[in-house]
Amino acid sequence: MTYENILIDYQDQIAIITINRPKALNALNSATIQELTHGFHELAADSNIRAVILTGSGEKSFVAGADIAEMSEKSPIEARHFSQLGHKLMNLIETLPQPVIAAVNGFALGGGLELAMACDIRLASTNAKFGQPEVGLGILAGFGGTQRLPRLVGSGRASELLLTTDIINAEEAFRMGLVNRIYPKEELLGQAIDMAKKISSKAPIAVQLTKSAIVKGENLDLLSGQAYEAEVFAQTFSTEDQKNGCKAFLAKTTTDYQGR
Incomplete structure (x- = not known):
């Protein structure tokens, strides 16, 4: 498959997937979700890959959310299909044989936060921002946010984020256990690679x-x-x-x- 919205690079036994739609702040449209799903399926079958890193391209965003322009005119049936498409990807990442590290290098909002939560470990840059803004758009988190966020941070904090649409910084995300570690932006990917190498050295x-x-x-x-x-x-x-x-x-x- 030829990818138009993602990049996959390899460093020894590590795969680095980069969502590559910087002009759209790496928003998740159907095509990008399908490419990610295909890419992760390929990695799942590759016994040479022992760890995966997921990040976003550009200076501002990991993933700023699902693509609102694509979603806005969907019918209820189409919206259900879109949600199920997202769930399929998130569940694939969560159950991938290899550990997946999210290197959150900017905005992780809506579908972006849901994508990060499907990963096993979340590392954040100091400029990262996290939130679930969906109810402010008249919808709700549809890629697993109402299910994974309470499991990660507890129902009280999850309800606050999901219902107020507040956006929190990396320090607050770290305090509530949403991210594992915080690094300067220029060090983030290198630190993610170091962690992936450490994991890859184990059985x-x-x-x-x-x-x-x-x-x-x-x-x-x-x-x-x-x-x-x-x-x-x-x-x-x-x-x-x-x-x-x-x-x-x-x-x-x-x-x-x-x-x-």
Whole structure:
């Protein structure tokens, strides 16, 4: 597939996806959502990729939201389809085998915040802004915002953001646990790459199963989550990586994990 709205670059075992619509502040139209979906599907099937970084192009925006110009004239049926298209992408990112790091380099509003929340880790630049402005447009968050935001920051804070349409800065997002770390804008991507490299150096099967346990566990009761954890914990003992990793630890040496 030829991409017109995104870029995919590779650094060793890391893939960097850049949403490339800077004139539109990287707004998510249907074409961009479809390209992202296709790109993430390709990465999911690529065993050489151990971590993914998602960011936006330009100086101002990660993703400023869904494309209002495209949405404004939709019928209810078309709006449902558009919401489902967004959900498909967000769920794909959330369940991607590889961890996904959002490098939020500016506005993450509406669909942009929903996109970042689907990622496993969120790093923000000091100029980043976050918000869910949908009710101010007569609609509501339709790409998972009403579901993921309460799970991340609690229902009270989520309700405040979703109902007031307030936009918060990176410091406030960090205080409420919406982002993991904040960096100067010029350092953000480098820091994201460093974190991705650190993750990539670990046993890839164990990393993937850890992500799976986290994501599944958020929607299970504690006992069910523990049962799933025990199953994937057991799976790691069938891998060469587990044997080599434990031997290296006991011998006080290191090992290069092969994903086997």
